[in-house]
Amino acid sequence: MSSPFPLTVGERNIFPYFQPIVGADQRSIIGYEILGRYLYHDAIYSLGPYFHEDSIDFTQKQRTDRIIRTKALNTIQQFSFIQKSYFFNLDPEIFTVEEDSLFFQQLTSLFDTHADIHPTQIVLEITETDFLEDASSFLERLSKYRDLGCRIAVDDLGKGFSNLERVALLQPHILKVDLHLVKNSVDSQSHRDVLYALSILSERIGAQLLFEGIETTDQLENAWKNGAQYYQGYLFSKPKPKPIETVDSVDMFHDQLEQMIQEETERLEKQYAYEEELNHLLKRMLLIIPFTKDYNQYVQRICARLPQHCFRVYVCNRLGYQLSGNHLKQTHGRWHILAHYRNKNWSWRPYFLKNIVKMEIHQSGFLSDPYTDIETNELIQTFSFPVREDTYLFIDLKRPAKHKSKKNRVSS
Secondary structure, rough: OOOOOOOOOOOOHHHEEEEEEEEOOOOEEEEEEEEEEEEEEEEEOOHHHHOOOOOHHHHHHHHHHHHHHHHHHHHHHOOHHHHEEEEEEEEOOOOHHHHHHHHHHHHHHHHHOOOOOOOOEEEEEEEHHHHHOHHHHHHHHHHHHHHOHHHHHHHHHHOOOHHHHHHHOOOOOOOEEEEHHHHHHHOOHHHHHHHHHHHHHHHHHHEEEEEOOOHHHHHHHHHHOOOOEEEEEEEEEEEEEOOOOEEHHHHHHHHHHHHHHHOOOOOOOOHHHHHHHHHHHHHHHHHHHOOOOOOHHHHHHOOOOOOEEEEEEEEEOOOEOOOOOOEEEEEOEEEEEEEHHHEEEEEOOHOOOOOOHHHHOOOEEEEOOOOOOOOOOEEEEEEEEEEOOOEEEEEEOOOHHHHHHOOOOOOO
Protein backbone atom coordinates (compact mmCIF):
# COMPACT_ATOMS: atom_id res chain seq x y z
CA MET A 1 0.00 0.00 0.00
CA SER A 2 1.48 3.37 -1.03
CA SER A 3 1.77 5.98 1.71
CA PRO A 4 0.29 9.46 1.44
CA PHE A 5 2.38 12.26 2.96
CA PRO A 6 0.25 14.90 4.66
CA LEU A 7 2.35 17.94 5.51
CA THR A 8 0.98 17.87 9.05
CA VAL A 9 -0.09 14.74 10.91
CA GLY A 10 -2.44 15.31 13.82
CA GLU A 11 -1.06 14.17 17.17
CA ARG A 12 -4.03 11.93 17.88
CA ASN A 13 -3.38 10.07 14.59
CA ILE A 14 0.27 9.29 15.42
CA PHE A 15 0.97 6.01 17.23
CA PRO A 16 3.94 3.94 18.36
CA TYR A 17 3.81 0.32 17.21
CA PHE A 18 5.81 -2.44 18.86
CA GLN A 19 7.51 -5.18 16.81
CA PRO A 20 8.57 -8.16 18.95
CA ILE A 21 12.21 -9.25 19.13
CA VAL A 22 12.79 -12.91 19.97
CA GLY A 23 15.80 -14.26 21.90
CA ALA A 24 17.50 -17.51 20.94
CA ASP A 25 18.46 -18.45 24.49
CA GLN A 26 15.04 -17.76 26.05
CA ARG A 27 13.08 -18.73 22.88
CA SER A 28 10.62 -15.98 23.81
CA ILE A 29 10.01 -12.26 23.26
CA ILE A 30 12.80 -10.23 24.87
CA GLY A 31 11.82 -6.79 23.65
CA TYR A 32 10.27 -4.58 20.99
CA GLU A 33 11.41 -2.10 18.38
CA ILE A 34 9.27 1.04 18.52
CA LEU A 35 8.08 2.06 15.06
CA GLY A 36 5.99 5.06 14.02
CA ARG A 37 2.54 4.64 12.48
CA TYR A 38 -0.21 7.10 11.56
CA LEU A 39 -3.90 6.88 10.83
CA TYR A 40 -4.99 8.40 7.53
CA HIS A 41 -8.40 7.88 5.92
CA ASP A 42 -9.14 4.89 8.17
CA ALA A 43 -5.91 3.10 7.22
CA ILE A 44 -2.67 2.65 9.18
CA TYR A 45 0.56 3.66 7.44
CA SER A 46 4.23 3.37 8.35
CA LEU A 47 5.97 6.64 9.16
CA GLY A 48 9.28 5.32 7.82
CA PRO A 49 8.83 6.92 4.35
CA TYR A 50 7.53 10.08 6.03
CA PHE A 51 10.88 10.70 7.75
CA HIS A 52 12.74 10.25 4.44
CA GLU A 53 10.46 12.58 2.47
CA ASP A 54 12.31 15.81 1.59
CA SER A 55 9.10 17.80 1.15
CA ILE A 56 8.16 17.31 4.82
CA ASP A 57 9.29 20.20 7.01
CA PHE A 58 12.14 19.36 9.40
CA THR A 59 10.30 20.74 12.45
CA GLN A 60 7.29 18.56 11.60
CA LYS A 61 9.53 15.50 11.53
CA GLN A 62 10.95 16.49 14.92
CA ARG A 63 7.47 16.94 16.33
CA THR A 64 6.26 13.60 14.96
CA ASP A 65 9.34 11.81 16.28
CA ARG A 66 8.81 13.38 19.72
CA ILE A 67 5.16 12.31 19.79
CA ILE A 68 6.11 8.70 18.96
CA ARG A 69 8.69 8.63 21.78
CA THR A 70 6.35 10.23 24.31
CA LYS A 71 3.42 7.95 23.52
CA ALA A 72 5.72 4.93 23.58
CA LEU A 73 6.94 5.87 27.07
CA ASN A 74 3.32 6.13 28.23
CA THR A 75 2.65 2.64 26.86
CA ILE A 76 5.78 1.29 28.56
CA GLN A 77 4.45 2.59 31.87
CA GLN A 78 1.16 0.78 31.30
CA PHE A 79 2.96 -2.47 30.44
CA SER A 80 5.74 -2.22 33.04
CA PHE A 81 4.81 -5.69 34.36
CA ILE A 82 6.08 -7.27 31.09
CA GLN A 83 9.73 -6.50 31.91
CA LYS A 84 11.00 -6.41 28.32
CA SER A 85 13.45 -4.20 26.42
CA TYR A 86 12.36 -1.28 24.22
CA PHE A 87 14.37 -0.17 21.18
CA PHE A 88 14.05 3.56 20.34
CA ASN A 89 15.30 4.77 16.94
CA LEU A 90 17.31 7.98 17.19
CA ASP A 91 18.11 9.85 14.00
CA PRO A 92 21.14 12.05 14.84
CA GLU A 93 19.86 14.80 12.53
CA ILE A 94 16.38 14.98 14.09
CA PHE A 95 17.48 14.19 17.65
CA THR A 96 18.80 17.68 18.40
CA VAL A 97 20.13 18.95 21.72
CA GLU A 98 16.63 20.13 22.69
CA GLU A 99 15.02 16.79 21.81
CA ASP A 100 17.81 15.00 23.63
CA SER A 101 17.28 17.08 26.79
CA LEU A 102 13.53 16.38 26.78
CA PHE A 103 13.91 12.64 26.20
CA PHE A 104 16.55 12.28 28.91
CA GLN A 105 14.28 14.12 31.35
CA GLN A 106 11.37 11.85 30.39
CA LEU A 107 13.47 8.74 30.97
CA THR A 108 14.85 9.80 34.35
CA SER A 109 11.34 10.71 35.47
CA LEU A 110 10.11 7.31 34.30
CA PHE A 111 12.81 5.48 36.27
CA ASP A 112 12.22 7.62 39.38
CA THR A 113 8.45 6.99 39.42
CA HIS A 114 8.42 3.34 38.28
CA ALA A 115 10.82 1.15 40.24
CA ASP A 116 9.89 -1.85 38.09
CA ILE A 117 11.25 -0.19 34.92
CA HIS A 118 15.05 -0.29 34.67
CA PRO A 119 17.44 1.71 32.44
CA THR A 120 18.82 -1.52 30.93
CA GLN A 121 15.40 -2.05 29.32
CA ILE A 122 15.93 1.03 27.13
CA VAL A 123 17.98 0.52 23.97
CA LEU A 124 18.90 3.50 21.78
CA GLU A 125 19.24 2.54 18.11
CA ILE A 126 21.64 4.68 16.10
CA THR A 127 21.61 4.22 12.34
CA GLU A 128 25.26 3.80 11.44
CA THR A 129 24.95 5.36 7.97
CA ASP A 130 23.27 8.49 9.40
CA PHE A 131 25.88 9.07 12.09
CA LEU A 132 26.93 12.72 11.90
CA GLU A 133 30.44 13.80 10.98
CA ASP A 134 30.50 15.80 14.23
CA ALA A 135 30.74 12.55 16.14
CA SER A 136 32.30 13.88 19.33
CA SER A 137 29.35 16.04 20.44
CA PHE A 138 26.80 13.33 19.63
CA LEU A 139 28.87 10.71 21.48
CA GLU A 140 29.07 13.05 24.45
CA ARG A 141 25.28 13.31 24.51
CA LEU A 142 24.94 9.54 24.28
CA SER A 143 27.32 9.01 27.19
CA LYS A 144 24.79 10.21 29.78
CA TYR A 145 22.33 7.51 28.63
CA ARG A 146 25.07 4.91 28.88
CA ASP A 147 25.95 6.16 32.37
CA LEU A 148 22.28 5.92 33.29
CA GLY A 149 22.35 2.23 32.33
CA CYS A 150 20.69 2.37 28.92
CA ARG A 151 22.11 0.30 26.09
CA ILE A 152 23.28 1.37 22.62
CA ALA A 153 22.55 -0.48 19.37
CA VAL A 154 23.93 0.18 15.89
CA ASP A 155 21.11 -0.16 13.37
CA ASP A 156 21.31 -1.19 9.69
CA LEU A 157 24.84 -2.56 10.02
CA GLY A 158 26.02 -3.80 6.63
CA LYS A 159 23.81 -1.44 4.65
CA GLY A 160 25.94 0.22 2.01
CA PHE A 161 29.58 0.60 3.04
CA SER A 162 29.73 0.43 6.80
CA ASN A 163 32.10 2.76 8.59
CA LEU A 164 33.70 0.52 11.20
CA GLU A 165 35.38 3.52 12.84
CA ARG A 166 31.95 4.96 13.66
CA VAL A 167 30.83 1.58 14.97
CA ALA A 168 33.88 1.42 17.22
CA LEU A 169 33.27 4.95 18.50
CA LEU A 170 29.71 4.08 19.51
CA GLN A 171 30.87 1.03 21.52
CA PRO A 172 27.48 -0.62 20.99
CA HIS A 173 25.95 -3.30 23.18
CA ILE A 174 23.98 -4.65 20.20
CA LEU A 175 24.62 -4.81 16.46
CA LYS A 176 21.52 -4.93 14.24
CA VAL A 177 22.21 -6.46 10.84
CA ASP A 178 20.47 -4.90 7.86
CA LEU A 179 17.60 -7.02 6.54
CA HIS A 180 18.90 -6.66 2.95
CA LEU A 181 21.91 -8.79 3.84
CA VAL A 182 19.74 -11.38 5.57
CA LYS A 183 17.52 -11.78 2.51
CA ASN A 184 20.42 -12.03 0.08
CA SER A 185 22.31 -14.51 2.26
CA VAL A 186 19.95 -17.36 1.32
CA ASP A 187 21.27 -17.60 -2.26
CA SER A 188 24.62 -15.81 -2.11
CA GLN A 189 27.80 -17.24 -0.59
CA SER A 190 29.41 -13.78 -0.59
CA HIS A 191 26.55 -12.43 1.55
CA ARG A 192 26.87 -15.40 3.89
CA ASP A 193 30.58 -14.62 4.21
CA VAL A 194 29.76 -11.00 5.14
CA LEU A 195 27.31 -12.22 7.79
CA TYR A 196 30.01 -14.48 9.20
CA ALA A 197 32.46 -11.54 9.30
CA LEU A 198 29.87 -9.45 11.17
CA SER A 199 29.45 -12.26 13.69
CA ILE A 200 33.21 -12.21 14.30
CA LEU A 201 33.09 -8.41 14.68
CA SER A 202 30.31 -8.62 17.28
CA GLU A 203 32.25 -11.23 19.22
CA ARG A 204 35.45 -9.16 19.16
CA ILE A 205 33.78 -5.97 20.43
CA GLY A 206 31.59 -7.78 22.97
CA ALA A 207 28.27 -6.89 21.31
CA GLN A 208 25.18 -9.04 20.90
CA LEU A 209 23.96 -9.69 17.36
CA LEU A 210 20.38 -9.00 16.25
CA PHE A 211 19.16 -9.96 12.78
CA GLU A 212 16.12 -8.07 11.53
CA GLY A 213 13.92 -8.69 8.51
CA ILE A 214 13.55 -12.42 9.19
CA GLU A 215 10.68 -13.58 6.99
CA THR A 216 11.52 -17.20 6.17
CA THR A 217 12.97 -20.21 7.97
CA ASP A 218 15.96 -20.13 5.58
CA GLN A 219 16.78 -16.59 6.75
CA LEU A 220 16.28 -17.71 10.34
CA GLU A 221 18.75 -20.56 9.80
CA ASN A 222 21.38 -18.28 8.23
CA ALA A 223 21.01 -15.83 11.12
CA TRP A 224 21.35 -18.61 13.71
CA LYS A 225 24.41 -20.05 11.97
CA ASN A 226 26.08 -16.65 12.15
CA GLY A 227 25.73 -16.10 15.86
CA ALA A 228 22.45 -14.19 16.10
CA GLN A 229 21.22 -13.99 19.67
CA TYR A 230 18.13 -11.97 18.75
CA TYR A 231 15.70 -12.17 15.81
CA GLN A 232 13.13 -9.76 14.44
CA GLY A 233 10.80 -9.94 11.45
CA TYR A 234 7.45 -10.93 10.05
CA LEU A 235 8.27 -14.62 10.54
CA PHE A 236 7.57 -13.93 14.22
CA SER A 237 5.21 -10.96 14.19
CA LYS A 238 4.29 -7.73 12.45
CA PRO A 239 4.44 -4.53 14.54
CA LYS A 240 1.50 -4.32 16.97
CA PRO A 241 -0.22 -1.30 18.57
CA LYS A 242 0.62 -2.70 22.03
CA PRO A 243 3.45 -4.91 23.34
CA ILE A 244 2.42 -8.56 23.12
CA GLU A 245 3.81 -11.15 25.54
CA THR A 246 3.80 -14.21 23.28
CA VAL A 247 3.65 -15.08 19.58
CA ASP A 248 2.44 -18.37 18.12
CA SER A 249 5.56 -18.67 15.96
CA VAL A 250 7.76 -19.08 19.08
CA ASP A 251 6.72 -22.74 19.15
CA MET A 252 7.80 -22.99 15.53
CA PHE A 253 11.08 -21.32 16.46
CA HIS A 254 11.64 -23.87 19.22
CA ASP A 255 11.13 -26.76 16.79
CA GLN A 256 13.21 -25.08 14.09
CA LEU A 257 16.02 -24.37 16.56
CA GLU A 258 16.21 -28.00 17.62
CA GLN A 259 16.23 -29.10 13.99
CA MET A 260 19.05 -26.65 13.18
CA ILE A 261 21.06 -27.83 16.18
CA GLN A 262 20.64 -31.45 15.07
CA GLU A 263 21.63 -30.68 11.47
CA GLU A 264 24.66 -28.64 12.54
CA THR A 265 25.75 -31.40 14.93
CA GLU A 266 25.54 -33.94 12.09
CA ARG A 267 27.51 -31.61 9.80
CA LEU A 268 30.27 -31.25 12.40
CA GLU A 269 30.37 -34.99 13.01
CA LYS A 270 30.82 -35.55 9.27
CA GLN A 271 33.52 -32.89 9.12
CA TYR A 272 35.46 -34.43 12.01
CA ALA A 273 35.10 -37.91 10.51
CA TYR A 274 36.39 -36.61 7.18
CA GLU A 275 39.26 -34.86 8.95
CA GLU A 276 40.13 -38.18 10.55
CA GLU A 277 40.08 -39.90 7.14
CA LEU A 278 42.55 -37.34 5.80
CA ASN A 279 44.81 -37.79 8.83
CA HIS A 280 44.93 -41.57 8.35
CA LEU A 281 45.57 -41.12 4.61
CA LEU A 282 48.48 -38.68 5.13
CA LYS A 283 50.08 -40.72 7.91
CA ARG A 284 50.06 -43.87 5.75
CA MET A 285 51.26 -41.95 2.71
CA LEU A 286 54.20 -40.28 4.44
CA LEU A 287 55.45 -43.65 5.71
CA ILE A 288 56.20 -44.69 2.11
CA ILE A 289 57.25 -41.32 0.66
CA PRO A 290 60.79 -40.45 1.80
CA PHE A 291 61.23 -36.87 2.92
CA THR A 292 63.52 -34.65 0.86
CA LYS A 293 64.35 -30.96 1.01
CA ASP A 294 63.71 -30.83 -2.70
CA TYR A 295 60.27 -29.63 -1.68
CA ASN A 296 58.75 -29.53 -5.14
CA GLN A 297 59.74 -33.14 -5.76
CA TYR A 298 58.40 -34.13 -2.35
CA VAL A 299 55.04 -32.41 -2.96
CA GLN A 300 54.83 -33.98 -6.44
CA ARG A 301 55.02 -37.45 -4.92
CA ILE A 302 52.30 -36.57 -2.42
CA CYS A 303 50.05 -35.11 -5.15
CA ALA A 304 50.20 -38.35 -7.11
CA ARG A 305 48.48 -40.18 -4.24
CA LEU A 306 45.88 -37.62 -3.20
CA PRO A 307 42.10 -38.03 -3.72
CA GLN A 308 40.52 -36.48 -6.81
CA HIS A 309 38.99 -33.51 -5.00
CA CYS A 310 42.37 -32.11 -3.84
CA PHE A 311 43.46 -29.41 -6.27
CA ARG A 312 46.26 -27.31 -4.70
CA VAL A 313 49.17 -28.39 -2.48
CA TYR A 314 52.21 -26.66 -0.98
CA VAL A 315 54.48 -26.78 2.09
CA CYS A 316 55.49 -23.99 4.49
CA ASN A 317 57.72 -23.65 7.54
CA ARG A 318 56.48 -22.58 10.96
CA LEU A 319 57.25 -18.89 10.25
CA GLY A 320 54.86 -18.92 7.33
CA TYR A 321 57.37 -19.00 4.45
CA GLN A 322 56.32 -21.22 1.54
CA LEU A 323 59.03 -23.80 0.86
CA SER A 324 57.58 -25.15 -2.38
CA GLY A 325 55.71 -23.70 -5.29
CA ASN A 326 51.95 -24.12 -5.58
CA HIS A 327 51.15 -27.50 -7.09
CA LEU A 328 47.91 -26.92 -8.97
CA LYS A 329 45.80 -29.61 -10.61
CA GLN A 330 44.85 -28.81 -14.20
CA THR A 331 41.53 -29.67 -15.83
CA HIS A 332 43.03 -32.76 -17.46
CA GLY A 333 44.18 -34.06 -14.06
CA ARG A 334 47.88 -33.29 -14.38
CA TRP A 335 49.69 -31.22 -11.77
CA HIS A 336 51.40 -27.95 -12.66
CA ILE A 337 53.95 -26.16 -10.44
CA LEU A 338 53.60 -22.39 -9.95
CA ALA A 339 57.14 -21.63 -8.79
CA HIS A 340 56.60 -17.92 -8.08
CA TYR A 341 54.70 -18.78 -4.88
CA ARG A 342 57.91 -20.05 -3.27
CA ASN A 343 59.13 -17.83 -0.39
CA LYS A 344 55.78 -16.07 -0.01
CA ASN A 345 54.84 -15.56 3.64
CA TRP A 346 51.37 -16.47 4.92
CA SER A 347 51.75 -15.66 8.61
CA TRP A 348 49.45 -12.65 8.17
CA ARG A 349 46.49 -14.97 7.65
CA PRO A 350 44.41 -14.98 10.88
CA TYR A 351 44.32 -18.77 11.18
CA PHE A 352 47.90 -19.58 10.09
CA LEU A 353 49.99 -19.40 13.27
CA LYS A 354 47.11 -20.79 15.32
CA ASN A 355 47.02 -23.86 13.07
CA ILE A 356 50.80 -24.26 13.24
CA VAL A 357 50.74 -24.37 17.05
CA LYS A 358 47.76 -26.76 17.06
CA MET A 359 49.57 -29.11 14.68
CA GLU A 360 52.73 -29.00 16.80
CA ILE A 361 50.85 -29.75 20.02
CA HIS A 362 48.52 -32.45 18.69
CA GLN A 363 50.81 -33.84 15.94
CA SER A 364 47.80 -34.16 13.73
CA GLY A 365 46.15 -32.39 10.80
CA PHE A 366 43.17 -30.02 10.84
CA LEU A 367 40.45 -29.29 8.30
CA SER A 368 39.38 -25.65 8.01
CA ASP A 369 35.83 -24.37 7.85
CA PRO A 370 34.57 -23.74 4.30
CA TYR A 371 35.64 -20.41 2.83
CA THR A 372 35.61 -18.69 -0.57
CA ASP A 373 38.93 -19.05 -2.36
CA ILE A 374 40.29 -15.72 -3.63
CA GLU A 375 41.69 -17.21 -6.86
CA THR A 376 38.87 -19.55 -7.89
CA ASN A 377 35.93 -17.80 -6.14
CA GLU A 378 34.75 -21.28 -5.13
CA LEU A 379 33.88 -22.66 -1.72
CA ILE A 380 36.83 -24.76 -0.53
CA GLN A 381 38.53 -26.08 2.59
CA THR A 382 42.18 -26.44 3.56
CA PHE A 383 43.67 -29.47 5.29
CA SER A 384 46.87 -28.66 7.22
CA PHE A 385 49.20 -31.49 8.26
CA PRO A 386 52.55 -31.57 10.14
CA VAL A 387 55.11 -33.41 7.99
CA ARG A 388 58.03 -33.02 10.39
CA GLU A 389 59.61 -30.32 12.54
CA ASP A 390 59.35 -26.95 10.76
CA THR A 391 57.61 -28.45 7.71
CA TYR A 392 53.84 -28.30 7.21
CA LEU A 393 51.72 -29.52 4.34
CA PHE A 394 48.67 -27.57 3.11
CA ILE A 395 46.08 -29.18 0.83
CA ASP A 396 43.23 -27.15 -0.68
CA LEU A 397 40.24 -29.27 -1.60
CA LYS A 398 36.65 -29.20 -2.75
CA ARG A 399 34.54 -31.51 -0.65
CA PRO A 400 33.27 -34.60 -2.48
CA ALA A 401 29.50 -34.78 -2.91
CA LYS A 402 29.02 -37.58 -0.38
CA HIS A 403 30.37 -35.31 2.36
CA LYS A 404 28.13 -32.35 1.53
CA SER A 405 24.82 -31.85 3.25
CA LYS A 406 21.64 -31.11 1.32
CA LYS A 407 21.61 -27.39 2.18
CA ASN A 408 24.23 -24.74 1.59
CA ARG A 409 26.34 -24.26 4.69
CA VAL A 410 28.27 -21.35 6.04
CA SER A 411 31.30 -21.27 8.27
CA SER A 412 30.53 -22.38 11.80
